[in-house]
Amino acid sequence: MTEENQGTPANSAPAANRKPNNNRRPNNRPRPNPEKQEGAAVTGEKAPNAKPASANSASRNKNSGKNRNRRQSAPIDENLKEFVARNQEAHKQRLNPHYKLDLNSNAKVRITPLGGLGEIGGNIAVFETEKEAILIDVGMSFPDEDMHGVDILIPDFTYLREIKHKIVGVIITHAHEDHIGAMPYLYKEMQFPIYGTPLPLAMIGNKFDEHHISEHRKYFSPIEKRVVYKIGNDFEVEWMHMTHSIIDSSSIAVTTAAGTIIHTGDFKIDYTPVDGYTADLHRLAHYGEKGVLCLLSDSTNSYNTVATPSELSVAPAFDRIFSKAEGRVILSTFSSNIHRVQQAIQYGIKYGRKVCVIGRSMERNLEVAMQYDYLKFPKNIFIDAEEVAHCSDKDVLIVTTGSQG
Incomplete structure:
Protein backbone atom coordinates (compact mmCIF):
# COMPACT_ATOMS: atom_id res chain seq x y z
CA MET A 1 0.00 0.00 0.00
CA THR A 2 1.42 3.32 -1.04
CA GLU A 3 1.56 6.43 1.08
CA GLU A 4 -1.15 8.10 -0.98
CA ASN A 5 -3.87 5.58 -0.25
CA GLN A 6 -3.06 4.85 3.40
CA GLY A 7 -6.20 5.03 5.57
CA THR A 8 -8.47 4.62 2.52
CA PRO A 9 -10.57 1.44 2.28
CA ALA A 10 -9.46 -0.86 -0.48
CA ASN A 11 -12.92 -1.13 -2.00
CA SER A 12 -13.61 2.60 -1.99
CA ALA A 13 -13.81 4.26 -5.38
CA PRO A 14 -11.65 7.24 -6.25
CA ALA A 15 -13.24 10.59 -5.45
CA ALA A 16 -13.48 11.42 -9.13
CA ASN A 17 -15.66 8.36 -9.78
CA ARG A 18 -18.14 8.93 -6.90
CA LYS A 19 -21.64 10.10 -7.70
CA PRO A 20 -22.80 13.16 -5.78
CA ASN A 21 -25.40 12.46 -3.04
CA ASN A 22 -28.08 15.10 -3.48
CA ASN A 23 -29.91 13.95 -0.33
CA ARG A 24 -27.00 14.59 1.91
CA ARG A 25 -27.31 17.65 4.14
CA PRO A 26 -24.65 20.26 3.54
CA ASN A 27 -21.92 20.40 6.16
CA ASN A 28 -21.63 24.02 7.17
CA ARG A 29 -19.14 23.24 9.90
CA PRO A 30 -16.40 21.14 8.28
CA ARG A 31 -13.89 19.38 10.45
CA PRO A 32 -10.54 21.16 10.74
CA ASN A 33 -7.73 19.81 8.54
CA PRO A 34 -4.76 19.06 10.83
CA GLU A 35 -2.31 19.22 7.95
CA LYS A 36 -3.45 22.70 6.91
CA GLN A 37 -3.47 23.93 10.50
CA GLU A 38 0.03 22.53 11.09
CA GLY A 39 1.20 24.09 7.85
CA ALA A 40 -0.28 27.38 8.84
CA ALA A 41 1.48 27.20 12.18
CA VAL A 42 4.83 26.49 10.50
CA THR A 43 4.54 29.18 7.87
CA GLY A 44 2.94 31.68 10.25
CA GLU A 45 -0.31 31.84 8.27
CA LYS A 46 -3.70 31.95 10.03
CA ALA A 47 -6.05 29.05 9.68
CA PRO A 48 -9.18 30.04 7.76
CA ASN A 49 -11.59 29.46 10.71
CA ALA A 50 -9.27 30.41 13.53
CA LYS A 51 -10.46 33.21 15.85
CA PRO A 52 -8.01 35.74 17.19
CA ALA A 53 -7.11 35.06 20.78
CA SER A 54 -8.03 37.77 23.27
CA ALA A 55 -5.75 38.49 26.16
CA ASN A 56 -8.66 39.82 28.24
CA SER A 57 -11.14 36.95 27.67
CA ALA A 58 -10.09 35.00 30.75
CA SER A 59 -10.20 38.12 32.87
CA ARG A 60 -13.59 39.06 31.49
CA ASN A 61 -15.06 35.63 32.31
CA LYS A 62 -13.57 35.76 35.78
CA ASN A 63 -15.07 39.15 36.60
CA SER A 64 -18.49 38.61 34.97
CA GLY A 65 -20.08 37.55 38.29
CA LYS A 66 -18.75 40.63 40.05
CA ASN A 67 -20.06 42.88 37.29
CA ARG A 68 -23.46 41.24 37.55
CA ASN A 69 -23.64 42.12 41.24
CA ARG A 70 -22.72 45.71 40.47
CA ARG A 71 -25.47 45.94 37.80
CA GLN A 72 -28.03 48.67 38.52
CA SER A 73 -31.59 47.41 39.43
CA ALA A 74 -34.63 48.47 37.39
CA PRO A 75 -36.63 51.26 39.03
CA ILE A 76 -39.68 50.19 41.10
CA ASP A 77 -43.05 51.65 40.13
CA GLU A 78 -44.70 52.29 43.49
CA ASN A 79 -48.11 52.55 41.83
CA LEU A 80 -47.80 49.01 40.46
CA LYS A 81 -46.60 47.75 43.82
CA GLU A 82 -49.65 49.27 45.49
CA PHE A 83 -52.00 47.45 43.10
CA VAL A 84 -50.22 44.15 43.72
CA ALA A 85 -51.14 44.56 47.39
CA ARG A 86 -54.71 45.52 46.48
CA ASN A 87 -55.18 42.44 44.30
CA GLN A 88 -53.76 40.19 46.99
CA GLU A 89 -56.29 41.63 49.43
CA ALA A 90 -59.07 41.14 46.85
CA HIS A 91 -58.13 37.46 46.53
CA LYS A 92 -58.20 37.13 50.30
CA GLN A 93 -61.66 38.68 50.52
CA ARG A 94 -62.97 36.60 47.61
CA LEU A 95 -61.75 33.30 49.01
CA ASN A 96 -62.63 34.15 52.61
CA PRO A 97 -65.68 36.46 52.68
CA HIS A 98 -65.97 36.08 56.45
CA TYR A 99 -63.08 38.56 56.73
CA LYS A 100 -65.65 41.23 55.86
CA LEU A 101 -67.69 40.47 58.96
CA ASP A 102 -67.28 42.58 62.04
CA LEU A 103 -66.98 39.78 64.57
CA ASN A 104 -66.18 42.29 67.31
CA SER A 105 -69.56 43.98 66.95
CA ASN A 106 -71.73 44.22 70.04
CA ALA A 107 -74.86 43.59 67.92
CA LYS A 108 -76.54 40.24 68.52
CA VAL A 109 -79.09 38.09 66.73
CA SER A 297 -79.82 25.36 54.53
CA ASP A 298 -82.34 22.72 53.56
CA SER A 299 -80.69 19.31 53.98
CA THR A 300 -83.45 16.95 52.84
CA ASN A 301 -81.87 14.02 50.94
CA SER A 302 -78.40 15.55 51.38
CA TYR A 303 -77.04 12.04 51.91
CA ASN A 304 -78.10 11.14 48.36
CA THR A 305 -75.06 11.36 46.05
CA VAL A 306 -77.17 11.21 42.87
CA ALA A 307 -78.44 14.51 41.48
CA THR A 308 -82.21 14.93 41.54
CA PRO A 309 -83.57 14.88 37.95
CA SER A 310 -85.21 17.94 36.48
CA GLU A 311 -88.99 18.10 36.58
CA LEU A 312 -88.89 18.11 32.78
CA SER A 313 -87.45 14.59 32.85
CA VAL A 314 -90.96 13.15 33.33
CA ALA A 315 -92.13 14.59 30.00
CA PRO A 316 -90.93 11.67 27.81
CA ALA A 317 -92.68 9.20 30.13
CA PHE A 318 -95.89 11.22 29.91
CA ASP A 319 -95.67 11.31 26.13
CA ARG A 320 -95.07 7.55 25.92
CA ILE A 321 -97.93 6.71 28.31
CA PHE A 322 -100.48 9.00 26.68
CA SER A 323 -99.58 7.85 23.17
CA LYS A 324 -100.07 4.14 24.01
CA ALA A 325 -102.86 4.21 26.61
CA GLU A 326 -106.14 2.80 25.31
CA GLY A 327 -108.06 3.41 28.53
CA ARG A 328 -108.16 6.12 31.15
CA VAL A 329 -104.94 7.74 32.32
CA ILE A 330 -104.87 8.40 36.09
CA LEU A 331 -102.18 10.64 37.63
CA SER A 332 -101.68 10.56 41.41
CA THR A 333 -99.32 13.21 42.78
CA PHE A 334 -98.89 15.86 45.47
CA SER A 335 -101.47 18.56 44.89
CA SER A 336 -98.80 21.22 45.43
CA ASN A 337 -96.62 19.90 42.57
CA ILE A 338 -98.16 22.34 40.11
CA HIS A 339 -95.57 21.73 37.40
CA ARG A 340 -96.17 17.95 37.46
CA VAL A 341 -99.91 18.54 37.11
CA GLN A 342 -99.28 21.12 34.40
CA GLN A 343 -97.29 18.69 32.26
CA ALA A 344 -99.88 15.94 32.66
CA ILE A 345 -102.68 18.26 31.57
CA GLN A 346 -100.64 19.50 28.60
CA TYR A 347 -100.17 15.94 27.34
CA GLY A 348 -103.82 15.19 28.02
CA ILE A 349 -104.76 18.10 25.77
CA LYS A 350 -102.22 16.99 23.15
CA TYR A 351 -103.84 13.55 22.90
CA GLY A 352 -107.42 14.83 23.00
CA ARG A 353 -108.42 13.92 26.55
CA LYS A 354 -110.74 15.71 28.93
CA VAL A 355 -109.37 16.39 32.42
CA CYS A 356 -111.14 15.43 35.64
CA VAL A 357 -109.59 16.80 38.85
CA ILE A 358 -110.46 14.84 42.02
CA GLY A 359 -109.52 15.80 45.58
CA ARG A 360 -110.20 18.98 47.52
CA SER A 361 -106.58 20.12 47.81
CA MET A 362 -105.90 19.34 44.14
CA GLU A 363 -108.95 21.31 43.05
CA ARG A 364 -108.08 24.23 45.31
CA ASN A 365 -104.41 24.46 44.32
CA LEU A 366 -105.13 24.16 40.62
CA GLU A 367 -107.82 26.82 40.89
CA VAL A 368 -105.46 29.25 42.68
CA ALA A 369 -102.68 28.62 40.14
CA MET A 370 -105.05 29.46 37.30
CA GLN A 371 -106.63 32.45 39.07
CA TYR A 372 -103.24 34.10 39.47
CA ASP A 373 -101.97 33.16 35.97
CA TYR A 374 -99.35 30.65 37.06
CA LEU A 375 -101.17 28.22 34.76
CA LYS A 376 -103.31 28.93 31.71
CA PHE A 377 -105.66 26.26 30.38
CA PRO A 378 -108.99 26.60 28.55
CA LYS A 379 -111.80 25.90 30.99
CA ASN A 380 -113.70 23.70 28.54
CA ILE A 381 -111.13 20.88 28.91
CA PHE A 382 -112.21 20.19 32.51
CA ILE A 383 -115.10 17.90 33.39
CA ASP A 384 -116.73 16.94 36.69
CA ALA A 385 -116.42 13.48 38.22
CA GLU A 386 -120.06 12.76 37.30
CA GLU A 387 -119.27 13.30 33.62
CA VAL A 388 -116.46 10.72 33.48
CA ALA A 389 -118.92 7.84 33.12
CA HIS A 390 -120.37 9.45 30.00
CA CYS A 391 -116.98 9.73 28.26
CA SER A 392 -115.01 7.08 26.46
CA ASP A 393 -112.13 5.80 28.59
CA LYS A 394 -109.56 6.75 25.96
CA ASP A 395 -110.74 10.35 26.17
CA VAL A 396 -110.26 10.90 29.93
CA LEU A 397 -107.36 12.00 32.15
CA ILE A 398 -107.98 11.85 35.91
CA VAL A 399 -105.71 13.96 38.13
CA THR A 400 -105.97 13.18 41.83
CA THR A 401 -104.08 13.71 45.07
CA GLY A 402 -101.44 11.21 46.08
CA SER A 403 -97.87 10.94 47.33
CA GLN A 404 -94.68 12.69 46.41
CA GLY A 405 -92.28 11.20 43.87
Missing part, protein backbone atom coordinates in the same frame (compact mmCIF):
# COMPACT_ATOMS: atom_id res chain seq x y z
CA ARG A 110 -80.59 34.91 68.15
CA ILE A 111 -81.96 32.08 65.99
CA THR A 112 -84.45 29.77 67.71
CA PRO A 113 -85.93 26.89 65.69
CA LEU A 114 -89.28 25.74 67.06
CA GLY A 115 -89.71 22.86 64.61
CA GLY A 116 -88.52 21.34 61.35
CA LEU A 117 -85.04 20.25 62.46
CA GLY A 118 -84.32 16.53 62.23
CA GLU A 119 -87.85 15.95 60.95
CA ILE A 120 -90.03 16.57 57.93
CA GLY A 121 -92.67 19.15 58.81
CA GLY A 122 -93.51 21.75 61.41
CA ASN A 123 -91.04 24.31 60.08
CA ILE A 124 -90.86 27.50 62.13
CA ALA A 125 -87.90 29.61 63.25
CA VAL A 126 -87.53 32.83 65.26
CA PHE A 127 -84.92 35.46 64.37
CA GLU A 128 -84.57 37.76 67.36
CA THR A 129 -82.62 40.90 68.24
CA GLU A 130 -82.66 42.76 71.53
CA LYS A 131 -85.90 44.60 70.69
CA GLU A 132 -87.59 42.82 67.76
CA ALA A 133 -88.28 39.40 66.27
CA ILE A 134 -89.55 37.86 63.03
CA LEU A 135 -90.87 34.37 62.27
CA ILE A 136 -89.74 32.32 59.27
CA ASP A 137 -92.65 30.07 58.18
CA VAL A 138 -95.33 28.55 60.42
CA GLY A 139 -95.80 24.96 59.28
CA MET A 140 -97.59 21.85 60.42
CA SER A 141 -96.60 18.18 60.29
CA PHE A 142 -98.44 14.90 59.99
CA PRO A 143 -98.74 12.29 62.75
CA ASP A 144 -96.99 8.93 62.72
CA GLU A 145 -98.97 5.75 62.16
CA ASP A 146 -99.15 5.03 65.89
CA MET A 147 -100.67 8.45 66.76
CA HIS A 148 -104.27 7.29 66.62
CA GLY A 149 -106.92 9.99 66.59
CA VAL A 150 -104.44 12.77 65.74
CA ASP A 151 -105.02 14.56 62.44
CA ILE A 152 -102.20 17.10 62.36
CA LEU A 153 -99.33 18.34 64.52
CA ILE A 154 -98.68 22.04 65.06
CA PRO A 155 -95.65 23.68 66.70
CA ASP A 156 -95.61 24.69 70.35
CA PHE A 157 -96.39 28.42 70.45
CA THR A 158 -95.40 28.89 74.11
CA TYR A 159 -92.23 30.84 73.34
CA LEU A 160 -94.10 33.02 70.83
CA ARG A 161 -96.53 34.01 73.55
CA GLU A 162 -93.60 35.15 75.67
CA ILE A 163 -92.12 37.38 72.94
CA LYS A 164 -95.39 38.40 71.29
CA HIS A 165 -94.65 42.07 71.97
CA LYS A 166 -91.40 41.83 69.96
CA ILE A 167 -92.69 40.10 66.80
CA VAL A 168 -92.90 42.49 63.83
CA GLY A 169 -93.77 40.08 61.04
CA VAL A 170 -94.00 36.56 59.60
CA ILE A 171 -91.81 35.71 56.59
CA ILE A 172 -93.06 32.96 54.24
CA THR A 173 -90.65 31.04 51.98
CA HIS A 174 -93.12 28.85 50.04
CA ALA A 175 -96.59 27.31 50.13
CA HIS A 176 -96.02 23.73 51.28
CA GLU A 177 -98.13 22.57 54.21
CA ASP A 178 -95.08 22.00 56.40
CA HIS A 179 -94.32 25.73 56.04
CA ILE A 180 -97.76 27.39 56.10
CA GLY A 181 -100.14 24.74 57.48
CA ALA A 182 -100.19 26.06 61.06
CA MET A 183 -100.85 29.70 60.13
CA PRO A 184 -104.61 29.58 60.94
CA TYR A 185 -103.91 28.16 64.40
CA LEU A 186 -101.37 30.88 65.17
CA TYR A 187 -103.57 33.70 63.84
CA LYS A 188 -106.53 32.65 65.90
CA GLU A 189 -104.38 33.60 68.87
CA MET A 190 -102.07 36.41 67.69
CA GLN A 191 -101.66 38.42 64.51
CA PHE A 192 -98.74 40.09 62.73
CA PRO A 193 -98.02 41.32 59.19
CA ILE A 194 -97.43 38.44 56.75
CA TYR A 195 -94.80 38.90 54.03
CA GLY A 196 -94.49 36.56 51.06
CA THR A 197 -94.86 36.03 47.34
CA PRO A 198 -98.40 35.88 45.87
CA LEU A 199 -98.98 32.10 45.68
CA PRO A 200 -98.16 31.35 49.35
CA LEU A 201 -100.31 34.27 50.48
CA ALA A 202 -103.21 33.10 48.29
CA MET A 203 -103.02 29.61 49.78
CA ILE A 204 -102.81 31.01 53.31
CA GLY A 205 -105.89 33.06 52.47
CA ASN A 206 -107.76 29.88 51.54
CA LYS A 207 -106.82 28.38 54.89
CA PHE A 208 -108.08 31.48 56.69
CA ASP A 209 -111.35 31.12 54.78
CA GLU A 210 -111.70 27.47 55.82
CA HIS A 211 -111.14 28.42 59.47
CA HIS A 212 -113.60 31.35 59.22
CA ILE A 213 -110.97 34.01 59.89
CA SER A 214 -111.02 35.66 56.45
CA GLU A 215 -110.63 39.06 58.12
CA HIS A 216 -106.98 38.22 58.77
CA ARG A 217 -106.25 38.56 55.05
CA LYS A 218 -105.69 42.24 55.88
CA TYR A 219 -102.28 41.29 57.27
CA PHE A 220 -101.02 40.22 53.83
CA SER A 221 -98.04 42.15 52.46
CA PRO A 222 -97.10 40.74 49.03
CA ILE A 223 -93.47 41.25 48.07
CA GLU A 224 -91.43 41.55 44.90
CA LYS A 225 -88.39 39.33 44.61
CA ARG A 226 -84.95 40.98 44.54
CA VAL A 227 -86.28 43.96 46.48
CA VAL A 228 -85.06 44.63 50.03
CA TYR A 229 -87.88 45.30 52.53
CA LYS A 230 -87.42 47.01 55.86
CA ILE A 231 -89.37 45.03 58.46
CA GLY A 232 -89.49 46.72 61.83
CA ASN A 233 -86.34 48.65 62.69
CA ASP A 234 -83.87 45.78 62.98
CA PHE A 235 -84.48 43.62 59.89
CA GLU A 236 -83.95 44.02 56.16
CA VAL A 237 -85.31 41.09 54.17
CA GLU A 238 -84.93 40.08 50.53
CA TRP A 239 -86.67 37.20 48.73
CA MET A 240 -84.69 35.38 46.00
CA HIS A 241 -86.29 32.93 43.57
CA MET A 242 -85.57 29.27 44.28
CA THR A 243 -86.57 26.17 42.31
CA HIS A 244 -88.55 23.57 44.25
CA SER A 245 -91.38 21.07 43.80
CA ILE A 246 -93.86 23.93 44.22
CA ILE A 247 -93.87 27.14 42.23
CA ASP A 248 -93.12 30.62 43.60
CA SER A 249 -90.60 29.40 46.20
CA SER A 250 -87.92 31.65 47.68
CA SER A 251 -84.71 31.81 49.62
CA ILE A 252 -84.45 34.58 52.20
CA ALA A 253 -81.65 36.99 53.06
CA VAL A 254 -82.15 38.61 56.48
CA THR A 255 -79.74 41.44 57.23
CA THR A 256 -79.30 42.66 60.81
CA ALA A 257 -76.77 44.81 62.61
CA ALA A 258 -74.91 41.61 63.52
CA GLY A 259 -74.67 40.41 59.90
CA THR A 260 -76.61 38.67 57.14
CA ILE A 261 -78.38 35.33 57.59
CA ILE A 262 -79.27 33.24 54.53
CA HIS A 263 -82.29 30.96 54.92
CA THR A 264 -82.49 28.79 51.80
CA GLY A 265 -86.01 27.53 52.35
CA ASP A 266 -86.72 24.20 50.67
CA PHE A 267 -85.04 23.83 47.30
CA LYS A 268 -84.25 21.52 44.42
CA ILE A 269 -81.66 22.97 42.05
CA ASP A 270 -83.27 22.55 38.62
CA TYR A 271 -81.44 24.01 35.63
CA THR A 272 -84.37 23.28 33.27
CA PRO A 273 -87.53 24.06 35.26
CA VAL A 274 -90.88 23.79 33.53
CA ASP A 275 -91.56 27.54 33.75
CA GLY A 276 -87.98 28.48 32.78
CA TYR A 277 -87.34 30.39 36.01
CA THR A 278 -84.06 29.03 37.34
CA ALA A 279 -82.83 29.56 40.90
CA ASP A 280 -81.42 33.03 41.53
CA LEU A 281 -77.91 31.80 42.27
CA HIS A 282 -76.47 35.14 41.12
CA ARG A 283 -78.22 36.94 43.96
CA LEU A 284 -77.07 34.35 46.47
CA ALA A 285 -73.52 34.83 45.16
CA HIS A 286 -73.95 38.57 45.70
CA TYR A 287 -74.54 37.98 49.40
CA GLY A 288 -71.66 35.53 49.46
CA GLU A 289 -69.38 38.30 48.20
CA LYS A 290 -70.64 40.66 50.89
CA GLY A 291 -70.08 38.09 53.63
CA VAL A 292 -72.65 35.90 55.38
CA LEU A 293 -72.85 35.54 59.15
CA CYS A 294 -74.89 32.33 59.09
CA LEU A 295 -76.34 29.90 56.52
CA LEU A 296 -79.48 27.91 57.32
